[in-house]
Amino acid sequence: MEKGIQWNEQVDVLVVGSGFAGLTAAIEAGESGKNVVVIEKMKSAGGNSIISDGGIAAPDTKLQKKWGIEDSEQMMYDDMLKAGLGLNHPKLLHTVVSNARSAFEWTIDALNVPYLDRVDIFGGHGVARCYTPEGVTGGTILKKMLQKINELGIPILYSTSFRSIITDEQGHVIGGAVLKEYDYRADTGIPANIRTQRGIILASGGYGADVDFRSIQDPRLDEKIQTTNKPFATAEVLKSALNIGATSVQLSEIQLGAWSSPDERGFGDGPLFADYILFQYGVIVDPHTGKRFVNELGDRKQLADAILHIGYPCIGIADDKAVKYSGWDISKAIRKGVVKTFDSMDDLATFYDINTEALQASINRYNGFVQRGIDDDFQKPIVDEAYPMEKAPFYAMRLWPKVHFTMGGLSINERAQVLDFNDNTIDGLYAAGEVVGGVHGASRLGSCAITECIVFGRIAGQNI
Amino acid sequence: MEKGIQWNEQVDVLVVGSGFAGLTAAIEAGESGKNVVVIEKMKSAGGNSIISDGGIAAPDTKLQKKWGIEDSEQMMYDDMLKAGLGLNHPKLLHTVVSNARSAFEWTIDALNVPYLDRVDIFGGHGVARCYTPEGVTGGTILKKMLQKINELGIPILYSTSFRSIITDEQGHVIGGAVLKEYDYRADTGIPANIRTQRGIILASGGYGADVDFRSIQDPRLDEKIQTTNKPFATAEVLKSALNIGATSVQLSEIQLGAWSSPDERGFGDGPLFADYILFQYGVIVDPHTGKRFVNELGDRKQLADAILHIGYPCIGIADDKAVKYSGWDISKAIRKGVVKTFDSMDDLATFYDINTEALQASINRYNGFVQRGIDDDFQKPIVDEAYPMEKAPFYAMRLWPKVHFTMGGLSINERAQVLDFNDNTIDGLYAAGEVVGGVHGASRLGSCAITECIVFGRIAGQNI
Numbered sequence: 001m002e003k004g005i006q007w008n009e010q011v012d013v014l015v016v017g018s019g020f021a022g023l024t025a026a027i028e029a030g031e032s033g034k035n036v037v038v039i040e041k042m043k044s045a046g047g048n049s050i051i052s053d054g055g056i057a058a059p060d061t062k063l064q065k066k067w068g069i070e071d072s073e074q075m076m077y078d079d080m081l082k083a084g085l086g087l088n089h090p091k092l093l094h095t096v097v098s099n100a101r102s103a104f105e106w107t108i109d110a111l112n113v114p115y116l117d118r119v120d121i122f123g124g125h126g127v128a129r130c131y132t133p134e135g136v137t138g139g140t141i142l143k144k145m146l147q148k149i150n151e152l153g154i155p156i157l158y159s160t161s162f163r164s165i166i167t168d169e170q171g172h173v174i175g176g177a178v179l180k181e182y183d184y185r186a187d188t189g190i191p192a193n194i195r196t197q198r199g200i201i202l203a204s205g206g207y208g209a210d211v212d213f214r215s216i217q218d219p220r221l222d223e224k225i226q227t228t229n230k231p232f233a234t235a236e237v238l239k240s241a242l243n244i245g246a247t248s249v250q251l252s253e254i255q256l257g258a259w260s261s262p263d264e265r266g267f268g269d270g271p272l273f274a275d276y277i278l279f280q281y282g283v284i285v286d287p288h289t290g291k292r293f294v295n296e297l298g299d300r301k302q303l304a305d306a307i308l309h310i311g312y313p314c315i316g317i318a319d320d321k322a323v324k325y326s327g328w329d330i331s332k333a334i335r336k337g338v339v340k341t342f343d344s345m346d347d348l349a350t351f352y353d354i355n356t357e358a359l360q361a362s363i364n365r366y367n368g369f370v371q372r373g374i375d376d377d378f379q380k381p382i383v384d385e386a387y388p389m390e391k392a393p394f395y396a397m398r399l400w401p402k403v404h405f406t407m408g409g410l411s412i413n414e415r416a417q418v419l420d421f422n423d424n425t426i427d428g429l430y431a432a433g434e435v436v437g438g439v440h441g442a443s444r445l446g447s448c449a450i451t452e453c454i455v456f457g458r459i460a461g462q463n464i
Numbered sequence: 465m466e467k468g469i470q471w472n473e474q475v476d477v478l479v480v481g482s483g484f485a486g487l488t489a490a491i492e493a494g495e496s497g498k499n500v501v502v503i504e505k506m507k508s509a510g511g512n513s514i515i516s517d518g519g520i521a522a523p524d525t526k527l528q529k530k531w532g533i534e535d536s537e538q539m540m541y542d543d544m545l546k547a548g549l550g551l552n553h554p555k556l557l558h559t560v561v562s563n564a565r566s567a568f569e570w571t572i573d574a575l576n577v578p579y580l581d582r583v584d585i586f587g588g589h590g591v592a593r594c595y596t597p598e599g600v601t602g603g604t605i606l607k608k609m610l611q612k613i614n615e616l617g618i619p620i621l622y623s624t625s626f627r628s629i630i631t632d633e634q635g636h637v638i639g640g641a642v643l644k645e646y647d648y649r650a651d652t653g654i655p656a657n658i659r660t661q662r663g664i665i666l667a668s669g670g671y672g673a674d675v676d677f678r679s680i681q682d683p684r685l686d687e688k689i690q691t692t693n694k695p696f697a698t699a700e701v702l703k704s705a706l707n708i709g710a711t712s713v714q715l716s717e718i719q720l721g722a723w724s725s726p727d728e729r730g731f732g733d734g735p736l737f738a739d740y741i742l743f744q745y746g747v748i749v750d751p752h753t754g755k756r757f758v759n760e761l762g763d764r765k766q767l768a769d770a771i772l773h774i775g776y777p778c779i780g781i782a783d784d785k786a787v788k789y790s791g792w793d794i795s796k797a798i799r800k801g802v803v804k805t806f807d808s809m810d811d812l813a814t815f816y817d818i819n820t821e822a823l824q825a826s827i828n829r830y831n832g833f834v835q836r837g838i839d840d841d842f843q844k845p846i847v848d849e850a851y852p853m854e855k856a857p858f859y860a861m862r863l864w865p866k867v868h869f870t871m872g873g874l875s876i877n878e879r880a881q882v883l884d885f886n887d888n889t890i891d892g893l894y895a896a897g898e899v900v901g902g903v904h905g906a907s908r909l910g911s912c913a914i915t916e917c918i919v920f921g922r923i924a925g926q927n928i
Binding site: 086087088089090212213216217218220235239242243245247248251252253289305308309378408411421422423424438 | 549550551552553554675676680681682683684688699706707709711712714715716717803872875885886887902
């Protein structure tokens, strides 16, 4: 294949993608003196990383000790395996948890990322082990990474789209075909070939926004389902690896957020109300029947599946007491009209076209469960602070799942090398971050994605 | 690619695999005058088909009418979609259910397959719609297919292993590379290339026995988990299609059979008792508690997940009346010691080390549900013929899941054409049967596999 190829430039290492995984890999490869270039199809860096809240999970940290939290690698491993329904690849999962603390410390020691002086617990974690950067945004981490990239003199080629992997006759990766001056809307650009002496690190993210690709694996996820991802979270780089014999892992494991509203784009502001207030203290009803149909405190997968099974947006309701008790400020969601307020349950029923008597009967039935502490219908665990829903105003939002994360991706080994069907490495091909499959199994826990990006980004950058 | 290839023979259609899908495809292609050859890597025909019980599902049949059973395509569609957790590809599922009756009738009218004069209900089906050939074995159907293959003069090349798909420069399929005189244990043979004028139909079955391949997708399913499949149910043909750009669908959806016994190898003889007698008329209990823990007529996934969650083999129990009423001969399973008989429930409890009082309480409670027609605990549908379990001898078997079926496989369209990542057809490549993915979603219902094999086998053979 090499003969006849016009090489436009030559580097040691080509990194595809400028999110957390790609920049981490570039920094590590650059630190060891390799000649690195990062390509990014969009006009600026950060991909989905920049719109995340920046939370990173790690066990056994100084911050945990300071707050008196007991944790261990094994506990984090067990939590992730439980959420993943046992489908997680043990070696990859072990690699993530055993390197999580050093990855977190690296962001402090090498990058000077400032973190809030707190440790949070997210759903599915057995203990508080999540650290949040100042500003509660991935942008804080990204800015520090870009500073380091700049110090190291690593160029980021923006508007440069990766198209295919170039191999020699033995199947070794020797370069990549790209489109420069990439026009994202027209999907056009100027072809160029980059020769790589050491190899390529794929860090292109997931395919949550790639309707065609994701709906092959889960036909429910057609264009009617929104995503919390940026619209450019597509599968072309993943496909380029499959095309040269890389193996895919668990591509049909696609995570839906159940806390999302169809009345706003992206992640939005509704999830704060849904995840922190209504799931715990309120109810979700089918507007066609006025009835509950699910344990509102089920995990993401259970809730999303139940709502999708209903087939149209369902209505989540909480009362004033719940909102006040929670302490969260949901005024932005209300201003945007994502969360609506009603002076009475009748008004609410009328607005959403729910049969008033049926809705009130459901609320009464649920209130009875709350008073008895047992949900006969859906076995929702009634939290200690719960009380009957009865105090106006009532708050409501429409709930319709959005694609949030793709657990599936490329098969890699513990050294971040991409594997073929027979678990052999593909010479010169590495991958890290959401483009990789197998770490999270059937369901990813919150704040474990950034850990994965940095752990495997570092490993890829060090090993290539 | 074509230049330099030594073609050893030329046909219109090459069919890979001699199970139900492959033979059906070959018959249909042969009936329309095409020059067909079937290759089979083993020394005899039938693959996993021959070890199945031969049950085939179809809605709206004469036999259902005769027995007063109301059914429809939509009801079968809904049942399969529910079991598949909505992951089924709607067009493929619709193709299967809308052609199921004609596929079943074709086996009678064109092949003269003799069926028992009965209609059975299997777990997850809403009504009885399963037809069983005489002898309760897929061998009965296979024999008739082989007769037809013989009549049509279609050769089956045994001990011939498919290795790779040969394409021309435009990516059109023009032939296949095989190994003749294939030595299955040594994985060696004499290379030969078969030129195909019209194309290749892949009907090579699933990868239930391919520990390496299946454990990439579900790492739990390592060599310690048995399979009901023949040991040659491996993935090399599936991989050959992925290697030329075919898309895989839902490879991580791998079904475990819940009716299997750890006390015998392979599919064995226990499943006849479990699936036809105890799930309908009996109970499954956790030997550590003596209690039921699942709707015994739940679908395979529900049952297998529930038993795996318990973590050790559970005990299925039915009474003499159920066995007699069912009409099934389970003497072989009894002779093998897989199903055991007991003169009293006390003896049974003692043998399996179950607390006698707890077990009898569970049986009494269940008998109460049967008398009222409602299972308060697990919502098992109580069939009309059910009656309290009380007549000795009691029959019991240990239940522990085995890998049974791989729902994932190649992406195809309604014409059985294999698709690439962009849903474009790969010219000259067709697939049918278990090598295909997407029909069953997350879980296949019993007796729907043979329906799929025959429906898509016919379509592939007619369209190629």
